[in-house]
Each structure stands twice: as structure tokens, then as C-alpha cells.
Amino acid sequence: MIYLNGEILPSEKAQIHVSDLGLLRGYGIFDFFRAIDGQPIFIEDHLDRFENSARLMRLPIPESRERLREIILEIIRLNPHPLLGVKMVMTGGYSEDGYTPSEQSNLIVMGKPFEFKPADIGMKLMSMEYRREIPEIKTLNYIVPIRAIQQMKAQGADDLLYYRDGKISESSRSNIFIIKNEKIITPVDGALFGVTRKHILNFAKKHFIVEERDVTVQEFWEADEVFTTGSTKRIVAITKTDNQVFSDGKVGRITKKLQELFLEEEKANEKITL
């Protein structure tokens, strides 16, 4: 079942007219989070970010925050699954001229089961010179990374590492952290402020020195450990990028510690939500 503009519809009936400005001009935003055993994880953070994306894109949200929260809980209830991914998409609505946003945004909320990658296996990245156009907004524009899927597969890579002007920023759908001499460092400029990233920064401070600042490409290559974070990933080690192996191709010691701390944080948050 999918929520679309005020109605809850069977999935196959969730259709939008071809005059939608997301379809015609890529003009829209989204957010994504997990529900574990029916409990949405960090939902208030995701609602905060969705509202922020909407404001920066000048898209009015057609529902109040309270109503949106209710819709999300209803979609989770109607799509029962121990591990559900929930996606909210909002576009510039049905445009009269195919260019100017409508006053009425189109809003979709849908749920789909998904699986985590096992935490003890690392990922491989392929570096790419790129920076998202408006990195602070979770926009619909994924043209560049999707166009690179074939090249990525040919190199045996699972995802991308974006860099520009000698600095790294993020991966295609997740944040990047490096660890050097037990310090945990993550880029600010060019990176989306991930919800997982935010929680890691919060609790990691209690155990390690944490720095949010520019990270040069050079620093990346010289890192002791590298990991990536996101709502679909939690914390996943990056064991290889291009031809370089990190932390002997295994999940590093500090990355492993952070994975454990993150699960505790997530559980604590679940209790608050309940």
C-alpha cells in the first residue's frame, strides 16, 4: 500500500500523471529511513531533514508534521515486515507549463522490505570527480552516479567516492568517515548531513577525538580505516577504494567499536520512540 496525495492505494494503483514536475524536470526531494519491527528509526531526524529539504527547494509540504507522522506509521502498519525501508518523495506537483512548480506539491510515502549488508563485510568504492549540485538538499538528482553503474560494476566496486578540488565529500547515497591515529574525521562541505552521521558524531565524541572538517584526497588515501554510513547501511567498512586496500581488507578495530556503539544508540532511540 502506498500513500499518494491524501489517499492510501494498493501499490499497483499508485500512479502519477505525466505532468508531474519530478518526472519532467527532476524537481523534487525525498527522504528514506528504516522501520524495525514496525518502529521507525530516528523518524524525527528524518522529518526535520525532509522539512529542511522542502524549505530549501521552496516546496510546500501538503500535510502537517503530525499528519505526516501518522501517514508514515499507517504505511508501516499496512506493509508489515521486520525490516522495512520507508521512502517519502515530494515533487513540484502537476505543472501547468511543464516548468513552474505547482502550488500543490505531489507527496508519496511508500514502504519496501530491505536487507542490511552484514556488518563484518566491507565495501569497495570507485573514486569519481563529482560533487552534488546542492549537497545540502536530498534532491532527486542521481543522474551522474546511476550513469556510472556499469563502469562501477566493471571495476567490481559497490559504490562511489566523490571528490573535487582535492577534497573528498561523500558517497552516492551515504556519508564517508576516515580514521587516522584513532581520530575520527568526516567532511562537511559537499556532504549531505546524514542522520546516521549525526548520531555517530554525537556518541563517538564520548570515546574518540572527532573532527568535522575538510578531508583532502591525500588524507583519505593515508587513512588507517575508512567507513561509510547511512540509513540503509548503518556503519559499513570501506576495505578498498580503486586499487588501494584499507585496514588489511577487513573491518578495522575502531570501525567495529563504532558499529557496536551505533546498535546501542539505535536501541536507545527505539525505546524513546515507543
Place this chain on the structure above:
Amino acid sequence: MIYLNGEILPSEKAQIHVSDLGLLRGYGIFDFFRAIDGQPIFIEDHLDRFENSARLMRLPIPESRERLREIILEIIRLNPHPLLGVKMVMTGGYSEDGYTPSEQSNLIVMGKPFEFKPADIGMKLMSMEYRREIPEIKTLNYIVPIRAIQQMKAQGADDLLYYRDGKISESSRSNIFIIKNEKIITPVDGALFGVTRKHILNFAKKHFIVEERDVTVQEFWEADEVFTTGSTKRIVAITKTDNQVFSDGKVGRITKKLQELFLEEEKANEKITL
């Protein structure tokens, strides 16, 4: 009536499922051209460009060129209007995982009446530091210019002038030409290869010195005349950009000459199509 994936449907029934990759990730291309009194203008050029965009985006076109041409003519016939805009949109199809393109692209062909701006009135641009991510492809991504609509309106501007690294590239949906000392100059890097642009370059050579090359921002400000070109515009004078007036706020002499030559070129092409 709208063509959608093999069917011709009443406009209000042309709906796509929310799993479409154009909607979810902005992954798609389009092309646009005019039909005057039922005759598509420069249709082969537009089909060439559409095929090229599809190839560069790795999207298979679900119809042969012959069949696509037939569909276009059918859509023009079913939407009778002296001046019809025809738009083809093709996306990465219904994606299983909301990220990877389907083997079956979604293809839409639709027609909508439109009006030309009068040729004797100029437009005003607002300059903006920006370059499209993959300028050689007519992708669906118009997030940056659409987000600037309010700012543009506040400044009384009709459209944008993109520049980066000291060079101008194009407007949001049209090409830019400058005229200096009777030379006609248009940027190459960062500009979409417009069909109107191509025809102007062809016939203008017979009357003027024409240069396709980098155009600095400095050269732009010092131009004698500036004009913009596109399928919805033909040739329109730029009489102002930011606070600077060009050609005394009127359509310049050479711009006017090119407007006349372009109408002849268009008529000659119509006869070929007929």
C-alpha cells in the same frame, strides 16, 4: 492524447507508476520541438539528438526510429493546433530497487499548444554561476534553474545566463550567441548542441564570420548584440542582462537579419519534410 509505452491514451489517463526512475531519481532524457500547421520542424535533427542523449545515458529506446517518427506524427494529428510543442520524455523505466534502470525504458510523447514571444521584443537575463552536470545530454535535471525562478522574477528577468570559470555557456533552456564587430560567436563547452543553434551556424556562415569557441564573461559584457536561440524561441534578442543594457534595449541589426534568415531556413525545411 498522449503516447505512453505503446499506447495512445486520453491526456488525463497518461499516468506512470511511482516506481519510475525519472520520478524517483531524475534519471531520464527528453527532447522538444515544434509542429507548425501539423508539420514537425527539424524532426530528424531532434530524433538524432534524442538518440544521442539515449546512448550517452545508456537508455534503450523501446521503439525504432521509424516507429518513433510515426508516433510523433500521430500525436501531432491527434492534437490539432497551428502551433504545437511536442515533447518526448524517456526515463530509466520501472526500477526494481528504485535505483538501477530497468531494461525497459518508459517513453512518453505528448503535444501541447504554445505561443512564440514576438520577435521584436527582447528578453532579460539574470547571470548565475552554474554549469549543467552533463551539458551534452538533454537530461531531466532542471533543479537549479527552477529553484531560481523566484529570484529571477524578483529581478524582472525572463531567464538565466550560466557562467563558470570566467566563461559563459548557455541559458537554462536555450543557447546564447554574442555579436561583436559583425562576428557571430557562440560557446561550445558547457552548451547543449541546440537544433536551432545548428541551423543558425549553418546559414549564418554564408553572410558573416561565425566562431564556435569559448566566450569569456568579459566578451559577453562587451558584446554589440546578444541573442538566445531554441525550439520554443527561434531567435530572441537579449536586451538586458543583470543591470547592463545591450543594443540600446532593442533588437540589434544583425540579430534582426538572422531572424529573417532563420524563418527562410525553417520554411525551406518544412518543404523538405512535406
